Amino acid sequence: METTTSSPPPTLSLQKLTKKFRKVTAVDQVDLDIFPGEVVALLGANGSGKSTTFRLLLNIYQATSGTALLLGKDSKSLDGKDFEGVGYIAEGQKLPDWMTVGDFLRYCSSFYSEWDDTMAERLLIGFGIPEKQKIKHLSRGQRMKVSVMSVLPARPKIVLMDEPFSGLDVETRAQLGNLLQKLSKDHGLTIVITTHDVEEVESVASRLSLLNRGKLQVNEPMKEYIGRHRLVTFEHDALSTLPATLANHFISMPNLAGDSEEKFVFNYSDEFAREVEAASAKNGSIRFEPMNLRQILTAHSLPLS
Amino acid sequence: MNPSLIILRKDLRLYRWGWICALIVAGINIYLHGTTHGMIESKFTGSLQTLSGIGQALLPFFLFALVTQKENLVDPEAYWLGRPIPRLQILSSKLIFAAIIVGIFTLGDVAVLVLNGGADRVPYALGGFFALFAAWLSVVFLGAQTKSLPRLLALIFLFYIGMMIFGLLLAPLVSNWEIIEEIVKVLPMLPFDMADHHVALIHTIFWTAASISILAFYYKTKKRKTAWLILAACGIATIVLSPRDERGAFSPNSDKDSEPRLSATIIGISKVGTQTSNRGETNRYALQLESSEGTLPENIWLQPNSVEITLEDGTELSEELFPITNSQKVHSTPGQPANEFQIDAFHFDPQYADWDLASPVQVDLYSNIKSYSGKEVGRIPLQVNQSFANSGNRILISSYGKAGEQLSVELSAYLPAMILEPNKIEGFNQAFKGIYSFGLSTGPGAVVIPLGMRGMGFSMSSSYNASLEVNLPRGTNLKECELVIYKRELLQSGYTHISGRDIQFPKN
Numbered sequence A: 001m002e003t004t005t006s007s008p009p010p011t012l013s014l015q016k017l018t019k020k021f022r023k024v025t026a027v028d029q030v031d032l033d034i035f036p037g038e039v040v041a042l043l044g045a046n047g048s049g050k051s052t053t054f055r056l057l058l059n060i061y062q063a064t065s066g067t068a069l070l071l072g073k074d075s076k077s078l079d080g081k082d083f084e085g086v087g088y089i090a091e092g093q094k095l096p097d098w099m100t101v102g103d104f105l106r107y108c109s110s111f112y113s114e115w116d117d118t119m120a121e122r123l124l125i126g127f128g129i130p131e132k133q134k135i136k137h138l139s140r141g142q143r144m145k146v147s148v149m150s151v152l153p154a155r156p157k158i159v160l161m162d163e164p165f166s167g168l169d170v171e172t173r174a175q176l177g178n179l180l181q182k183l184s185k186d187h188g189l190t191i192v193i194t195t196h197d198v199e200e201v202e203s204v205a206s207r208l209s210l211l212n213r214g215k216l217q218v219n220e221p222m223k224e225y226i227g228r229h230r231l232v233t234f235e236h237d238a239l240s241t242l243p244a245t246l247a248n249h250f251i252s253m254p255n256l257a258g259d260s261e262e263k264f265v266f267n268y269s270d271e272f273a274r275e276v277e278a279a280s281a282k283n284g285s286i287r288f289e290p291m292n293l294r295q296i297l298t299a300h301s302l303p304l305s
Numbered sequence B: 001m002n003p004s005l006i007i008l009r010k011d012l013r014l015y016r017w018g019w020i021c022a023l024i025v026a027g028i029n030i031y032l033h034g035t036t037h038g039m040i041e042s043k044f045t046g047s048l049q050t051l052s053g054i055g056q057a058l059l060p061f062f063l064f065a066l067v068t069q070k071e072n073l074v075d076p077e078a079y080w081l082g083r084p085i086p087r088l089q090i091l092s093s094k095l096i097f098a099a100i101i102v103g104i105f106t107l108g109d110v111a112v113l114v115l116n117g118g119a120d121r122v123p124y125a126l127g128g129f130f131a132l133f134a135a136w137l138s139v140v141f142l143g144a145q146t147k148s149l150p151r152l153l154a155l156i157f158l159f160y161i162g163m164m165i166f167g168l169l170l171a172p173l174v175s176n177w178e179i180i181e182e183i184v185k186v187l188p189m190l191p192f193d194m195a196d197h198h199v200a201l202i203h204t205i206f207w208t209a210a211s212i213s214i215l216a217f218y219y220k221t222k223k224r225k226t227a228w229l230i231l232a233a234c235g236i237a238t239i240v241l242s243p244r245d246e247r248g249a250f251s252p253n254s255d256k257d258s259e260p261r262l263s264a265t266i267i268g269i270s271k272v273g274t275q276t277s278n279r280g281e282t283n284r285y286a287l288q289l290e291s292s293e294g295t296l297p298e299n300i301w302l303q304p305n306s307v308e309i310t311l312e313d314g315t316e317l318s319e320e321l322f323p324i325t326n327s328q329k330v331h332s333t334p335g336q337p338a339n340e341f342q343i344d345a346f347h348f349d350p351q352y353a354d355w356d357l358a359s360p361v362q363v364d365l366y367s368n369i370k371s372y373s374g375k376e377v378g379r380i381p382l383q384v385n386q387s388f389a390n391s392g393n394r395i396l397i398s399s400y401g402k403a404g405e406q407l408s409v410e411l412s413a414y415l416p417a418m419i420l421e422p423n424k425i426e427g428f429n430q431a432f433k434g435i436y437s438f439g440l441s442t443g444p445g446a447v448v449i450p451l452g453m454r455g456m457g458f459s460m461s462s463s464y465n466a467s468l469e470v471n472l473p474r475g476t477n478l479k480e481c482e483l484v485i486y487k488r489e490l491l492q493s494g495y496t497h498i499s500g501r502d503i504q505f506p507k508n
Helices: A050-057 A080-085 A101-109 A117-127 A140-149 A170-187 A198-204 A222-227 A270-283 A293-299 B003-014 B016-034 B043-070 B087-115 B119-144 B149-173 B177-186 B196-221 B224-240
Strands: A012-021 A024-034 A039-043 A065-070 A086-090 A158-162 A190-194 A207-212 A215-221 A230-234 A263-265 A286-290 B264-277 B280-291 B300-310 B340-348 B361-381 B387-390 B393-403 B406-414 B436-441 B452-458 B463-471 B482-503
Touching (some): A024 A050, A024 A215, A039 A050, A050 A065, A080 A086, A086 A140, A170 A190, A170 A198, A215 A222, A222 A293, A263 A293, B003 B043, B016 B043, B016 B087, B087 B196, B119 B196, B196 B224, B264 B340, B300 B340, B361 B387, B406 B436
Parallel strands (some): A039 A207, B264 B482
Antiparallel strands (some): A012 A024, B280 B340, B387 B393, B406 B463
């Protein structure tokens, strides 16, 4: 799998990471390096191994084989202070329901040596969560906001977010997306997000990693990945006039109703476009349109749910 | 602030009901056992007793389980995961929490001792803290590997069922159980005569260290199976750290200077009454003994272990005879020679036996022999609800009554037993464990008449009661009477074998 090469050491590094639960292989020989300042969308269907990967990284689970390094340290030996630079936010995380939001934030703050009170206050106001509200009385979305508020003011170097957008309203999603982008840009925060909301991460993430049945199927900068995909529209019978070497690049979009007329290419480039234009000029034109992430994933039949 | 203290502060706040309940239970204990009012039997004190018993047994169990489960090691969705909270710090917060609750109970016990004039026994009560603490750490271990109370209870239930199934499966596989019994027998390594409190001290130190080490290992590595294996190994180590079973290893009539000596022979058997038990009605028999010295020794007590009768044809009867294991004072009987005494020795039903008991038999008595000093420690007026505190214990006159010339006195007592305390008195068949004996003073300057024991009882806790009786001299004014309390101190302890030949068994 191709990875970005960069001078600083990776914030997160997986090497042949494998986790088996009895006969089920949840994570299968995954190699992945994520560098400081990257915002990575770790996508995949339910059961594809996203959450398990996070839990392996956080020493919640022990890997069957391979290694997972977080901030340069083997995750198997992570404990206590090692997590000062790590933030973990998960959809199903069980917060102490009996505490008020304020109490919980104060409780969390006491574990970190560098806690940004100003940021905590700003988030509290920004997210509109009443400080004196007990966590048990909060909605799912509000709980997620509390999770975020209990992690980001600690100024972590890396944040692992497992379905952070789940249960959030559109406005808050945008708010959170912007915040993450800003933290990444301004403070070099590395962010790994698992989600089903591809639209949300498309604009936020700088890299896309996709797990399918425990295997890392895609790992590429987001712009490049989206940039090399194009939806193709043919006028008249333009496709049939193309030489086979070019025509083979056009793949039918999957359609439950049968073969589709719609085609896409996954290795689009300006040079490729010029070659196609030159070859098809006599028999009608071929138009290339940009694809969004959801369209691309659908085109590749990569399941997300 | 240290993470463990942060978690502890949170737990103390969340479970404030827990330590408040522990304080209430300790307060109830102090009231029940450290005051006269608390000792008086009533519906109120009965309810408090029940509450205290339940509180001491169930409160730590549920509290420690809940506290540990808040930061358990098996829930991948726990809030503390991925935060800078070292697992060992979590463990230490839970241990401190458990220590606080156990400490509250211990301090309650200490307060009772002090109120009852037993300040010198406080170190033993404080030592008992560790025994209790080590015992409750098992709940911390179970709590750390379960997410909720139902799961914890299910784990305990499954463990119990699993052990039963294991036993059932093992039974057909093991052809010779004797081999296993032999292995278990050779495991204990401590001397057979090591005092109970020394064994308890070794076990307490071992289990406190082992429990904390196992928990530390589990919290550090999260290797649950290995932790269970270490626990099993510690269980075996406990057997190793037990006294060897060497019954009969001691020689009867030991020559040790420290043991009390009684040179006597059995000169007769007499039937002294009948006894109804779950075996039906049996006859009680006493042995008449004669000291080889001119008079009987002072303050010697015998506690029969077993009695053997050898018939003329050589048949030995032992298992058929049920020894009366009461500790009995060696004393002469009025009208009998000064060197003769009688001991209630055994009961059995001879009418169901085919033995030839008409011919003379040989009788062997194997008995514990102890010498005590009896020191008067106090007197209280013979009035209902009068109590007396001594050395951490409290005795109360519950009631008394007179029938003819016979006075019966009902006493209740709180006699705390501490696992690490040397247990000098072992008179479990005596009222109040043989710690005390009683007399009645009928007035100023009058001779104290010993009170005999009619019956006794004890509960699961340290509460006891006893019925005493005495024949009153004529003209006794009960209003002037005082209950005299003697504390018995063990001076010497040993074993003795007394036998007699050509003894005629009494006719039924």
